Amino acid sequence: MASMGRPTPSLKRRDSMVSKEGDQLIITPLGAGSEVGRSCVYMSYKGKTVMFDCGIHPGYSGMAALPYFDEIDPSIIDVLLVTHFHLDHAASLPYFLEKTTFKGQVFMTHATKAIYKLLLSDYVKVSKVSVEDMLYNEQDILRSMDRIEVIDFHQTLEVNGIRFWCYTAGHVLGAAMFMVDIAGVRVLYTGDYSREEDRHLQAAELPQFSPDICIIESTYGVRLHQPRHIREKRFTEIIHSTLSQGGRVLILAFALGRAQELLLILDEYWSNHPELHNIPIY
Numbered sequence: 001m002a003s004m005g006r007p008t009p010s011l012k013r014r015d016s017m018v019s020k021e022g023d024q025l026i027i028t029p030l031g032a033g034s035e036v037g038r039s040c041v042y043m044s045y046k047g048k049t050v051m052f053d054c055g056i057h058p059g060y061s062g063m064a065a066l067p068y069f070d071e072i073d074p075s076i077i078d079v080l081l082v083t084h085f086h087l088d089h090a091a092s093l094p095y096f097l098e099k100t101t102f103k104g105q106v107f108m109t110h111a112t113k114a115i116y117k118l119l120l121s122d123y124v125k126v127s128k129v130s131v132e133d134m135l136y137n138e139q140d141i142l143r144s145m146d147r148i149e150v151i152d153f154h155q156t157l158e159v160n161g162i163r164f165w166c167y168t169a170g171h172v173l174g175a176a177m178f179m180v181d182i183a184g185v186r187v188l189y190t191g192d193y194s195r196e197e198d199r200h201l202q203a204a205e206l207p208q209f210s211p212d213i214c215i216i217e218s219t220y221g222v223r224l225h226q227p228r229h230i231r232e233k234r235f236t237e238i239i240h241s242t243l244s245q246g247g248r249v250l251i252l253a254f255a256l257g258r259a260q261e262l263l264l265i266l267d268e269y270w271s272n273h274p275e276l277h278n279i280p281i282y
Helices: 009-023 093-099 110-126 138-147 228-244 258-271
Strands: 026-031 040-045 048-052 079-081 105-108 148-150 157-159 162-168 176-182 185-189 213-215
Touching (some): 040 185, 048 162, 048 176, 093 110, 105 110, 110 148
Parallel strands (some): 048 079, 105 148, 185 213
Antiparallel strands (some): 026 040, 040 048, 157 162, 162 176, 176 185
16 A cells, blocks of 8 residues: 655655756757858747747758757747748748647737748749758648737737736737747747838837846847948839939849838839830839
């Protein structure tokens, strides 16, 4: 018959160790820690687990492009929060949802979910790897869509004791910065953000209060950019000069986000220069 007496000292020590480990807020980059690409950050505190973003590395293909999912147990993750639709932040999501033991909930903004499907379908079509090396197919993308829930900016949700809400991040349509509150400790995960307002997006918001911890995108963290108006002036002057000499201009740009901003810049410039009105923009 099993004894129902007091726990042995060794059991007490073990319970104490487990308690101390649970009291530590642990943040583990599974990608983008010392690189650009496959953004994915795992966070645990007080027995609650959150994952931020789920991207791929654009410089690799197949399994090599994934974050280091083998470093974690996907089945214990409560919430997965995706900041925006770019491949380096969202493109391993169908794989993670359909081919791992993850059972939690996934959230992103309405715009991110709408564009996510378009971008990932295109990613599958243009991938140059063999069928055997594909991370997922169109059906996996469609199934992942069924599992994705949406969140509005400034809407507060709670899952298993984890409270979270999001702010506008600028950068691209639908991009969000997530604030997570676990037992009163607040963590801000920015994803990619821009504090500079442009023609079709607001600048990233400043939260009304300071979080306890910030996990911040820092690709250009130590770089100084020229003021926006100077860059735009140089851009439009080069185009005008080329066209005036009978040339043609080919602009390589991301189809979503960057292309729309460039078109708005050109539309404004064209409206102020009647001599260009007979030159079409495609």
